[in-house]
Amino acid sequence: MRGFGFREHGDAGRLEFVDVIEPTPGPGEVRLRVRAAGFNRLDRFVLAGIPGVPIERPHVLGSDAAGTIDAVGAGVEGRSLGDRVLVNPGLWDGTCDACLAHHESLCRAFRIVGEHTQGAAAPYLVVPARNVHALPERLGFEEAAAAPLVFQTAWRALLTVGELEAGETVAIIGAGGGAATAAVQIARLRGARTVVATRSEEKAERARALGADETVVFSDEHPLDRRLWEWSGKRGVDLIFDSVGAPTLPRSVRAIARGGRVVVIGATAGPVVEIDVRTLFWRQGSIRGSTMADAAEFEAVLRELDRGTLKPVVDRVFDLEEAHEAFRRFESPDVVGKVVLRLPAT
Numbered sequence: 330m331r332g333f334g335f336r337e338h339g340d341a342g343r344l345e346f347v348d349v350i351e352p353t354p355g356p357g358e359v360r361l362r363v364r365a366a367g368f369n370r371l372d373r374f375v376l377a378g379i380p381g382v383p384i385e386r387p388h389v390l391g392s393d394a395a396g397t398i399d400a401v402g403a404g405v406e407g408r409s410l411g412d413r414v415l416v417n418p419g420l421w422d423g424t425c426d427a428c429l430a431h432h433e434s435l436c437r438a439f440r441i442v443g444e445h446t447q448g449a450a451a452p453y454l455v456v457p458a459r460n461v462h463a464l465p466e467r468l469g470f471e472e473a474a475a476a477p478l479v480f481q482t483a484w485r486a487l488l489t490v491g492e493l494e495a496g497e498t499v500a501i502i503g504a505g506g507g508a509a510t511a512a513v514q515i516a517r518l519r520g521a522r523t524v525v526a527t528r529s530e531e532k533a534e535r536a537r538a539l540g541a542d543e544t545v546v547f548s549d550e551h552p553l554d555r556r557l558w559e560w561s562g563k564r565g566v567d568l569i570f571d572s573v574g575a576p577t578l579p580r581s582v583r584a585i586a587r588g589g590r591v592v593v594i595g596a597t598a599g600p601v602v603e604i605d606v607r608t609l610f611w612r613q614g615s616i617r618g619s620t621m622a623d624a625a626e627f628e629a630v631l632r633e634l635d636r637g638t639l640k641p642v643v644d645r646v647f648d649l650e651e652a653h654e655a656f657r658r659f660e661s662p663d664v665v666g667k668v669v670l671r672l673p674a675t
Contacts, residue, residue, distance in 0.1 A: 332451025
């Protein structure tokens, strides 16, 4: 089977089409004929190599997938050949204490499709049957493949870990990534007052179109913490959603309100930071980490996608044969939303 990925870790120059074994479903598993796959920032890290995470090579990228079921393993019920589905890319064992308490994202054996397993940028993908869900009727394959990872990540980060309440203020750092575009919509759905902080005036306009109440543009001359402090009327922000890491996290901490929270979902620009802890204890604030989501949180996202209250943001769609160009677009600084690969039906 031919998919898009890499043989050796490195930068985008290592990307190529690779041959991997065509998967077959085992007990409790289903196989998708993949019709669309989405890129995420996680793919950059997998390509570069993640310390402590063994990655099978050659390796196919892609955590998000939508398609049709074309084979089922023994013991699978409630799934039929031809079903139109999308995939929850979070994988858990279902047997540990966290899983039995329905906190699947805390599973000691938690894995992610496309990181710990072969990914979705290939004709076929095998996952546990519990990880496939009926495609919301409003969505085509390409839109569906833009939703799973970023919406579940933003949902858990804002609502569960961040404990965002209606009427609170929330700042979303960055406006172009898929998680940021999802977070804007989830914050609006919650009834929070939302500001998007970005270095790009063009992306600020797109964020307002998605439903951000306001935007601020920051720079080296007008740093993030100062812009958010001014925006909040020198009160500080109740919740800050930060996926950037080293360049922004110390300034996010300086911009929190009393009792404020910074939720960290990634470190796209660097993982090591220096924090002035005096801000944390004086304002009784906290820094919290969040990743992926529990099964119930994913199902809550699906309900909102089905209602149309949340909508995937697709930057561009490319055919699989254009995967190199798609990845270049994905890494472009002006991308807004998700870059999606379209795969043929046969």
